[in-house]
Amino acid sequence: MxxxxxxxxxxxxxxxxxxxxxxxxxxxxxxxxxxxxxxxxxxxxxxxxxxxxxxxxxxxxxxxxxxxxxxxxxxxxxxxxxxxxxxxxxxxxxxxxxxxxxxxxxxxxxxxxxxxxxxxxxxxxxxxxPPQTFEARQDGVSVLLLERGHDPAEDSGMPWLLPGVKTLSYAVNMAAVRHARANGAQDVVFTTSTDRRILEGATSSVVCARTSPGQPPTLVTPEPSRGILPGTSQARIFDAARRHGWGVDYGPLHPRDLLEADAVWLTSSVRLAVPVTRVDGHPVCSDPALTRTLTDFLLGRAGS
Amino acid sequence: MxxxxxxxxxxxxxxxxxxxxxxxxxxxxxxxxxxxxxxxxxxxxxxxxxxxxxxxxxxxxxxxxxxxxxxxxxxxxxxxxxxxxxxxxxxxxxxxxxxxxxxxxxxxxxxxxxxxxxxxxxxxxxxxxPPQTFEARQDGVSVLLLERGHDPAEDSGMPWLLPGVKTLSYAVNMAAVRHARANGAQDVVFTTSTDRRILEGATSSVVCARTSPGQPPTLVTPEPSRGILPGTSQARIFDAARRHGWGVDYGPLHPRDLLEADAVWLTSSVRLAVPVTRVDGHPVCSDPALTRTLTDFLLGRAGS
The missing domain is CATH 3.30.470.10 (Aminotransferase class 4, branched-chain amino acid transferase, N-terminal domain)
Structure with a gap:
């Protein structure tokens, strides 16, 4: 480590x-x-x-x-x-x-x-x-979809559940990553149990892209109001994408949306935009040029 | 403190x-x-x-x-x-x-x-x-019912959610107790959001008693298989109660069951059997003799 x-x-x-x-x-x-x-x-x-x-x-x-x-x-x-x-x-x-x-x-x-x-x-x-972060940026990560066991949207009106608070109580997040690694993947995307809606990674946000030739891409992330920790990296990417005339949209996203996307990333402050290469073993499209642009968005290096 | x-x-x-x-x-x-x-x-x-x-x-x-x-x-x-x-x-x-x-x-x-x-x-x-523990044993505690935002029974088949694991990630349990204190109560009983089923305290199990004259009491606790941390104190009380010919039963329990019980306790290793005196401001019956017997059960001091 x-x-x-x-x-x-x-x-x-x-x-x-x-x-x-x-x-x-x-x-x-x-x-x-x-x-x-x-x-x-x-x-x-x-x-x-x-x-x-x-x-x-x-x-x-x-x-x-x-x-x-x-x-x-x-x-x-x-x-x-x-x-x-x-x-x-x-x-x-x-x-x-x-x-x-x-x-x-x-x-x-x-x-x-x-x-x-x-x-x-x-x-x-x-x-x-650490070197693992550089490897993840370059090679991407395979993820397992794991149910989080409840819909965090239910927490929103309950301050005692610390909704949106980035607490030090991360034992479950860490256990989920260990579970993924023990099952041949490298990271996790949490879903609701009820309707398998995409939530977030264990320590990251989920962003996917839809592209069509001659059009600016559209980025999509799960609805920020649904009890998910608001991602500072996702927010910065979306701000820059808007300024560049891209489409930005908010879910709901389901597993098939990840499989059908033109690219999927886990975004977080230090790992930046890490391509997701597989979801539950199924291959997912990557787009190295888009990954580079998202990284530039995060670093404020994209011209407008 | x-x-x-x-x-x-x-x-x-x-x-x-x-x-x-x-x-x-x-x-x-x-x-x-x-x-x-x-x-x-x-x-x-x-x-x-x-x-x-x-x-x-x-x-x-x-x-x-x-x-x-x-x-x-x-x-x-x-x-x-x-x-x-x-x-x-x-x-x-x-x-x-x-x-x-x-x-x-x-x-x-x-x-x-x-x-x-x-x-x-x-x-x-x-x-x-600490002295607060002795005061709670003697005077009891008032509790707020707080929704836990999800049914922990949903976690049972998902090891990455650490069901039944007493982790150090207790930030929510501590926040719930602070919320109760800020709202005039002293402790918490968690319920499911969906059907307001009684789950457990922030750091304790919930046990209630039904009594009828001339009959041994019956103790009831929420179903142990429903994703609740298995209480070692609740288990020991139930073992002793069984040996003494009392009835022991497992929920579901709802808020009205606490209000209609002849006594309700939060049970935990150091506080032992703490009487619940109020639930969301409504008075709850106490039974000091039963509290004493449950304490004796916990300490192995009850003759048979």
Whole structure:
């Protein structure tokens, strides 16, 4: 797996000041509620040549998660200061061998509720993007469709279920990826149990494209209001696609829509746009030129 | 809240040997997957005068959680050795002022997947039982009925959803308790959204009693096969009740069943049998003599 983070920064309290720490040293007490209850929130950011992409969108989603989960979010300027410290302390980043975009880091910013009776705190880790991510971008991934067992749309009016909150309680997401790997695939797309509607990946959004000769492509993603975590990468791709005159549309999407699409991706901050090559063993169309354009959309490199 | 654990013991690797550590010292790295993903499992045990109750049942459930979650469980003898070390290092325990059962400790045994690419590890913390637990046993708790947003029975055939696994990903359980407290109640009973069937508490099982003069009581709990975490306390109460010639029955239970019951409890290892006094603000019958008997069932103190 990874060789661990290159750098870490503590925010304790969450309002700072940020303090660089050695990521190989133990920092967390055994009764911390992020550890004992998965009780916290997080964001993962992509840094390219020292610039954090979609910083505002990530901070806005962290603040929204914090509100629903009754946690404080570190202020924007404190996050930026922590990020600068972390990047200073981190190694030089890694380069994608198939398309060198620059020096890449993955940054994870998390907030814990802290020890019982104590104060919430936050931390940030900076790691070089691992080789598996570069391989996934280039070779794509095969996915299994796995039922999530309930329709997350049902959660929408129930704040105690933390709808739309990116919590640290990811045990099921991780179990689903392990299940996929044990069954010959590499990743997961969750569906509802009732009508097998496409939801999202374990740690990504699902985007597919329909193309016709001489026409701009149309991108489709599941309805964002249906209890799915709002994807910052999906949103940025759609914004750029709109500016380029492409069609953008919202589901419902079903398994056959993925099989009949001209391209399907899992989109997420660090992996960017990863082509889906197979769904439950069935081949899915890829479009390397479109993948490159979506990547450019994400990196703000597409001319208009 | 609590003053923190009195003692802690590390199992790294999970096969031991157990090593006492200072619970006030940081022990966990910032990239540990229990911290970053809630990726681990746990059990909470009740210790009375140095004896861990239901040890075998807890270890069996930990082993079952470990199998489904693809984690190792520390062997029984290692857990017992860790428990003995933890109790040696812990303070003298606390005494319930309304009914002194002995010196009481709460013990939490957890397993983490560890850092990426590293080894799983486990830890055990020992704390005196807090005063709030004694108050809940004596005064009972008011509960809110909160929909869980899906029927966990749907999860049963889907191992990637970790059905029946007591994971560290408890963010929703904790959010539900906070929601109840913000709305004037003290605890939660989850229901299905579809038919408002009673499921379980946030960290407990639901048991209710029906009584008629001159007859042994009948205890009822929701069907254990419906995706609910199997309660070790509920199981022990039912075993003892059967031996005493009581009726024991399995739901479905609906909100009106709680309101019409002669007594309702939240049962869990350390809180034992906590009377439910109100459901969504409506008063519920209590039966202090039955509460005492259920407590005796749990502690193996009821003659037959």
């Amino acid at each position: 990874s060789s661990g983070p290159g750098a870490a920064v503590l925010l304790s309290p969450v309002t700072g000041p940020p303090r660089p720490v050695d990521p190989r040293e133990p920092m967390v007490r055994l009764e911390d509620q992020a550890l004992t209850r998965g009780d916290g929130i997080f964001e993962t950011l992509h840094v390219l040549d020292g610039t954090a992409y979609k910083f505002d969108a990530h901070h806005a989603r962290l603040a929204a998660s914090a509100r629903t989960a009754d946690l404080p979010a570190p202020p924007q300027d404190v996050c930026r200061a922590a990020l600068a410290l972390g990047l200073d302390a981190a190694g030089p980043g890694s380069h994608d061998p198939s398309r060198d975009l620059g020096a890449e880091h993955s940054v994870k910013l998390s907030v814990s509720r802290g020890v019982p009776g104590g104060e919430p705190w936050a931390w940030l880790t900076v790691s070089p993007v | 609590s003053s923190g654990p009195g003692a802690a013991v590390l199992l790294s690797p999970v096969t031991g040997p157990p090593r006492p550590v200072d619970p006030r010292e940081p022990m966990v790295r910032l990239e540990d997957q229990a911290l970053t993903r809630g990726d681990g499992i746990f059990e909470t045990l009740h210790v009375l005068d140095g004896t861990a109750y239901k040890f075998d049942a807890h270890h069996a459930r930990l082993a079952a959680s470990a199998r489904t979650a693809d984690l190792p469980a520390p062997p029984q003898d290692v857990c017992r050795a860790a428990l003995a070390l933890g109790l040696d290092a812990a303070g003298p325990g606390s005494h319930d002022p309304s009914r002194d059962l002995g010196a009481e400790h709460s013990v939490k045994l957890s397993v983490s997947r560890g850092v990426p690419g590293g080894e799983p590890w486990a830890w055990l913390t020992v704390s005196p039982v």
